[in-house]
Every structure is written in C-alpha cells, then in structure tokens.
Amino acid sequence: MAEGVTEGPLLAVQGLDAFYGESHVLHGVAFAVNGGEVVTLLGRNGAGKTTTLKSILGIVGRRSGSVRLRGAETIRLRSDAVARLGIAYCPEERGIFASLNVEENLLLPPVVKPGGMSAADIYAVFPNLLERRGSQGSKLSGGEQQMLAIGRILRTGADLLLLDEPTEGLAPVIVQAIGVVIRQLKARGFTVLLVEQNFRFAATVADRHYVMEDGRVVDMFRNDELDANMGKLHDYLGV
Amino acid sequence: MFELLGVPPQALFGQLLLGLINGAFYAMLSLGLAVIFGMLNVINFAHGAQYMMGAFTAWMLLNFLGVNYWAALILAPLLVGLFGILLERLFLRHLYHLDHLYGLLLTFGLALIIEGVFRKFYGSSGQPYSIPEELTGGHNLGFMFLPNYRAWVVAFSLVVCLAVWYLIERTKLGSYLRAATENPTLVQAFGINVPRMVMLTYGFGVGLAALAGVMAAPIYQVSPLMGANLIIVVFAVVVIGGMGSILGSIVTGFGLGVVEGFTKVFYPEASNTVIFVIMAIVLVLRPAGLFGRAQ
Numbered sequence: 239m240a241e242g243v244t245e246g247p248l249l250a251v252q253g254l255d256a257f258y259g260e261s262h263v264l265h266g267v268a269f270a271v272n273g274g275e276v277v278t279l280l281g282r283n284g285a286g287k288t289t290t291l292k293s294i295l296g297i298v299g300r301r302s303g304s305v306r307l308r309g310a311e312t313i314r315l316r317s318d319a320v321a322r323l324g325i326a327y328c329p330e331e332r333g334i335f336a337s338l339n340v341e342e343n344l345l346l347p348p349v350v351k352p353g354g355m356s357a358a359d360i361y362a363v364f365p366n367l368l369e370r371r372g373s374q375g376s377k378l379s380g381g382e383q384q385m386l387a388i389g390r391i392l393r394t395g396a397d398l399l400l401l402d403e404p405t406e407g408l409a410p411v412i413v414q415a416i417g418v419v420i421r422q423l424k425a426r427g428f429t430v431l432l433v434e435q436n437f438r439f440a441a442t443v444a445d446r447h448y449v450m451e452d453g454r455v456v457d458m459f460r461n462d463e464l465d466a467n468m469g470k471l472h473d474y475l476g477v
Numbered sequence: 478m479f480e481l482l483g484v485p486p487q488a489l490f491g492q493l494l495l496g497l498i499n500g501a502f503y504a505m506l507s508l509g510l511a512v513i514f515g516m517l518n519v520i521n522f523a524h525g526a527q528y529m530m531g532a533f534t535a536w537m538l539l540n541f542l543g544v545n546y547w548a549a550l551i552l553a554p555l556l557v558g559l560f561g562i563l564l565e566r567l568f569l570r571h572l573y574h575l576d577h578l579y580g581l582l583l584t585f586g587l588a589l590i591i592e593g594v595f596r597k598f599y600g601s602s603g604q605p606y607s608i609p610e611e612l613t614g615g616h617n618l619g620f621m622f623l624p625n626y627r628a629w630v631v632a633f634s635l636v637v638c639l640a641v642w643y644l645i646e647r648t649k650l651g652s653y654l655r656a657a658t659e660n661p662t663l664v665q666a667f668g669i670n671v672p673r674m675v676m677l678t679y680g681f682g683v684g685l686a687a688l689a690g691v692m693a694a695p696i697y698q699v700s701p702l703m704g705a706n707l708i709i710v711v712f713a714v715v716v717i718g719g720m721g722s723i724l725g726s727i728v729t730g731f732g733l734g735v736v737e738g739f740t741k742v743f744y745p746e747a748s749n750t751v752i753f754v755i756m757a758i759v760l761v762l763r764p765a766g767l768f769g770r771a772q
Contacts, residue, residue, distance in 0.1 A: 295666050321668030333663045335656045342652040347667035394668070 246309060248273040248429050249294070249398060254303035256286075256293040256453075263289045265453045266303070271398070276420060276430040278440040281450035282476055287433040288330055290450070291400045294431075295327055296320050307398070322350045326396035330403045330433070332387040336376035340367055343375050344390045351395030355426075360389045363419060381412040388419065392428075399423065402433045417442050437464075437475060449474045484742055490621035492738040498627055498696065500734020501634035502689050506711045507718060507726035508641055509685035515658040515721040516678040519569055519580030525708030526588040527683045530557045531690025532699045533595060536606050546609035546695070553691045554684035561683025565676050573675075588705070595701035603698020630692050637688065638727045645723050654678065658721075713756045719769020729767060 247270035256264040264286050271277045279287040293301045296317040305312050312320050321327070326347065335343055344357060344367065361368040364385040370378065378386065384404055391399060401420075405413040413436075420430060420443040434440040440447060441464050449457040451474060459467050506524060513521045521527075534553035538544035544552065564587065572579045608626045615624035645651040657664040657671050665671040690704070697703055718729030733752050741748040759767060 297662050297666050317662075317666045318668050318670050321666055327663075327666050329663060333660055335659050337655045337659060338652050345649070346652055346656055346664075348669060350668050391667075 247271055248275075248308060249431065250304070250306045250309075251290070251294065252304040252306075254290070254293055254305060255301065256289050256298045257300040258289075259299060263298075263453050264293060264301075267293075267450075267453070267455055269448045269455050269458070271429060271431055273397075273429050274424070274427060275446065276424050276432060276444045278432045278434050278437075278444045278447045279450055279455075280434055280437050280440060280447050280471075280475060282474075283435070285450040286453040287450050288402055289453075291327065291402055291431070291433060294320070294400060295325065321394075321396070324351050324396045325398045325400065326391035326394050328387045328391055328399065328401045328404060330406065332383045334375040334378065334383045334386055336374065338375050339371070340373050340375065340378070340386060341371040343386055344371075344393070347390055347394045349394050351397070353397070354395035355392045357393060360392055363392075363422065364389050381408050381415075384408060384412070384416065385419075388416070392423070397427070398429045398431065400431050400433075403435060404432070405434070405436055405439050413439060435475075437471060486620045489742055492742045493735060494621070494623065494627060494631075494738075495741070496735040496738020497631045497731065498734070499737060500731035501631050502693060502707065502730075503711055503714045503734050504638050504727045504730025505634050505689040505692075506686055506707070507715045507730050508638055508723065509682040509689075510711065510715050511718075511721050511723055511726040512641070512645070512654075512685070513679055513682035515723075516654060516675055517565075517569065517580070518573060518577060519584065519679075520577055520720075521679075521682065522581055522584040522708070523564070523588040523591065524584075524683075524686050524711070525704030525706075526591040527557055527561065527686040527704070528690040528693070528707065529595065529699075529701060529704035530560070530591065531687025532606070532694040532697075532703060533599075533690075533701075534687065535691040535694050536604055536699045539606065546691070550688065550691050554687040557687035557690075558680040558684030562676055562680040564683075565679040569679065570672070570675070588708075592701050592705060599701055601700060601702060603700035603703070606694040606699050608695040626695055630696065634689070634692065635731075637685075638730075641685070642723050642727060710752055713752045715766075717752075717756050717759045717766060719766025722766065722768035722770075725766065725768025 249271040251270065252268045254264055254267040255262065267286065267290055279290060281287050289298060292298045294305050296315060301313065303313060307323050307325065312323065335346065338346065344360065366382055367386055367389055370382060388401065388404060404416050417439060420432070423430060432440065432444065437447070441461060444461055446461060447459050447464070448455050457470070457474065464471070506528060510521055510524055513519060531553045534556055535546065535549035538549045538552060568583055569580065572583060612626040612629050615622055645654055653664065653669060653674065657674055661671045693703070714729050714733050715726060717733065718725035733755065736755070737748060737751055740751045
C-alpha cells in the first residue's frame with residue numbers, strides 16, 4: 239500500500255510454537271508472506287491453521303518462536319499492540335457483535351494507520367450492508383455476517399488481513415462473491431493470509447499455498463504449480 | 478377515587494414520592510452493578526460500601542475542607558472511583574477468568590473491611606449532612622407537600638440514569654463497551670486496550686455508587702452501614718431486572734421503589750418483603766430477569 243516496497247517479506251513466521259493449556263498445538267511453524275500477496279494455509283481440520291492465525295495476533299494461551307512484521311519482532315506484544323502495527327483479523331466464527339447494529343459493527347475496529355477504505359467505499363463493495371446498516375448484528379444471514387466481518391477490517395488501515403475460512407458454510411453464489419472481493423482487495427494492495435479447507439476456492443484467489451499437518455507447515459506450492467501437484471494435495475487434505 | 482380506595486391522597490402521594498426516592502437509589506446502584514457485571518463478570522458486593530464511601534467523602538469534604546454539596550457531587554465520585562480503580566488493579570483483575578463466585582467473595586470481604594474501618598472511626602450512629610441551601614424548603618402542590626431536595630434527587634437521578642443509558646447504548650464509546658462485554662478477545666485483537674477499558678469501567682461503576690451516596694447523604698444519615706442495609710434490596714432489584722441489562726436496571730429500580738411505596742400505603746406489613754416476593758416469582762417465571770437475555 240502507501241508504504242511502498244519493504245525489504246524482505248511483510249510477515250515472517252519462524253519456529254512458532256503454541257499451546258492451549260497443556261496441549262502443544264503448533265510445532266515450529268515457519269512460512270512467509272510478501273507484501274501484496276494472497277497466501278493460503280491449507281490443511282485438514284485440526285492441522286493448526288486457525289491456531290496459527292491466532293498466534294500471529296497473540297490470542298492463544300501461550301506462544302513462542304518468532305513472528306516478524308516488516309522485520310520487527312511481535313511475539314512478545316499483546317494483541318492490541320499487534321493489531322496497531324497493521325494486522326486485522328476476521329475470525330472463523332465471524333465475531334459479529336449481536337448487541338451492535340451493522341453500522342456500529344462496521345465502525346467498531348479503530349483506525350490503526352492511514353490509508354484504510356472509507357465506510358462509503360466499503361458499502362460500495364458490499365451494498366447489502368448499506369441496506370441493512372440499522373439492523374442488529376444478530377439478525378444478519380450467514381453471508382451478510384461474513385461480508386460485515388470482512389468489511390469492518392478494511393476501514394482500519396491495516397494492510398495485512400488474516401481471514402479464517404471466510405467461505406465456510408456459505409452458499410456457492412456467496413462464496414463466488416467473496417472470491418471477487420478478495421481479488422479486489424489484492425488489487426487495492428492488501429496482503430491477505432487466508433485459512434481455507436476448500437482448496438478449489440483457494441486456487442481462484444491465491445498466489446501461493448502452504449500446507450499444514452499436525453501443527454507444522456509441511457509443503458508449499460505456487461498457485462500455477464497446483465495442477466501438477468494435485469495428487470500430493472489430495473493426500474495432504476484427504477479429499 | 479381516593480375515597481374508594483380508603484386512602485387519603487396525602488398518604489398516597491407521600492408514599493409515592495418516598496418510593497420514587499428509594500427507586501432512584503435502587504436504579505443508580507443497580508445500574509452500576511449492571512455495568513460492572515457486564516464488563517468484568519464480577520458481582521460487585523462492595524457496591525453498598527462504595528455508596529457509603531461516597532456519602533462519607535461528601536461529609537468529610539464538607540467538615541474538613543469546607544467543600545460544599547455541589548462540588549462534592551463531582552469530587553466524591555471521582556475520589557471513590559479512583560479508589561475503585563486501585564481495587565481493580567490490585568485484586569479484581571486476577572479473578573476475571575474464574576467463576577463469578579470468586580469476585581463476589583472478594584468484594585464481599587472488601588465491603589466488610591471498608592465498613593469495619595469506617596465503624597472504627599465513626600461508630601454506627603449517623604452523621605448529619607444538611608440539605609444544600611439552594612434546595613431547602615419545598616412546594617405545596619395542593620395534594621401534597623413536595624420538598625425541593627427530594628424533587629431534585631428524583632429528577633437528577635433520572636437524568637444520570639438516562640445519560641448512562643445513552644452513553645452505553647448510543648455512543649461510540651458505548652459500542653466498545655457492548656462489544657467488549659460480548660467478546661473481549663476479539664475487541665482487543667482489533668487494537669483496543671481492553672484491560673484499560675475494564676479498569677475504567679469499574680471505576681465508573683464505583684463512581685456511580687458514590688454519586689448515589691452523595692445524593693443520599695442529606696436524606697439518610699451518613700453512617701458506615703447505610704450501604705449494607707440498601708445493597709441487599711438492590712441485589713434483589715438486579716435479579717428482577719436481569720443481570721447486565723442497562724435499561725432493565727433503570728426501569729426495575731424506579732418501578733420497584735414505587736411498588737414498595739404503594740405497598741406501604743395498602744399493606745404496610747409487606748412493605749419490607751414485597752421486593753423479595755417479586756424476586757421469587759420472577760425467578761420462577763423468568764429466571765433471566767424481566768429484561769435479561771437467557772445465556
């Protein structure tokens with residue numbers, strides 16, 4: 239975005255371990271995301287994809303290793319400090335606040351950096367939300383909730399978006415719409431780290447794919463290598 | 478109409494006013510409890526002691542420093558609110574991830590200590606605090622005599638309650654509060670300093686109790702146990718209204734004050750228990766309270 243070219247990757251994760259209570263969930267996760275890329279984390283249920291996103295933000299029980307944003311170490315920062323460096327998060331359960339209306343949900347995440355989209359820009363991308371701006375968050379359909387969950391993090395000026403399974407449980411037509419949105423975001427210069435189970439969808443939006451298994455990153459493909467590696471991918475994902 | 482009911486209007490409106498006064502305090506105190514519970518997940522049993530501290534702070538400001546009622550109305554809630562923030566930093570914040578019971582026990586203990594300290598210095602008897610000069614006297618409305626200070630208490634507490642409701646339900650700051658009540662982790666992951674917000678919310682709730690205490694000082698005597706007597710009824714009000722509901726605590730507070738007042742007119746024997754009877758009925762029919770959302 240406005241920053242121009244940065245040296246090295248935008249996000250570099252190395253030797254990342256994470257724990258929920260006694261259970262050791264991530265084992266030395268390592269990967270990198272370059273500025274302007276759309277990168278997915280693929281893998282079966284329980285492979286550690288969601289935990290990886292949460293560990294980047296610092297909202298897991300305990301974590302260690304290294305998470306660097308533009309070269310700066312963030313592993314010891316609290317989640318609000320991490321967010322203020324320009325990382326925004328769209329959780330798997332969408333996290334729409336039921337006691338807030340659509341507009342309040344949209345305006346909730348504070349602006350952390352200049353250069354974010356205006357509310358009007360976001361309503362232009364998601365016209366449904368404009369129609370429903372006065373509705374309570376609890377009254378939205380699944381698709382509308384997902385639109386709102388993505389829309390509200392575009393205002394903040396964060397340039398790295400962590401999206402956790404944005405297509406989960408949605409009708410095919412809405413999945414397509416979300417694909418369009420993600421490609422628009424890439425065109426606007428956002429960097430996206432996307433967790434997906436659905437690699438057919440991932441292939442329509444991403445530049446690169448990391449495959450996770452048992453709390454580790456085990457492989458990486460460029461999107462144009464995907465066809466050649468379909469056999470391996472089927473083994474990894476068990477589809 | 479009054480002849481039909483067999484009650485002179487003086488008594489009826491007199492008790493209605495008394496009910497509204499009590500209701501004003503129920504509403505302000507249960508409002509603070511609701512705000513604190515929503516945000517901290519703590520049942521603040523020290524609320525009555527903090528209300529008493531508000532009254533005592535006003536009394537001390539007047540007697541030691543010559544600070545009048547109007548200044549105390551601002552200063553006492555600030556000072557007691559700061560004391561609340563200190564409690565939050567030192568004790569409460571270690572309990573958020575535990576069951577409600579721990580916060581309740583801690584604040585209950587704190588209430589006993591605070592009230593004990595005040596009793597050591599001031600005994601159990603009350604200290605008088607006079608009505609501010611501007612609000613002495615009253616007006617004869619024809620059907621009843623309305624003391625100015627009591628009218629002020631009802632009107633001002635209503636304004637305070639509505640202002641708090643507006644702040645929480647209609648402002649940006651309030652949307653942070655409501656969101657953090659639902660999902661503090663996510664709100665923090667958006668870049669909001671939630672621990673600081675929690676701390677300030679506790680200070681605010683405690684300040685609200687202290688404000689009620691200052692307003693109560695000229696009506697009731699300023700005594701170490703003034704809050705202990707009131708807080709039990711206030712908890713019943715909170716249970717009836719529904720824990721954590723802002724509008725619910727305001728409406729239920731005033732409403733139950735009036736119900737209590739009318740009970741004094743029509744069946745005085747039940748006036749001390751009517752709120753608890755209502756509480757029992759509500760618990761059976763609507764366990765989440767009249768305005769509460771079932772979890």
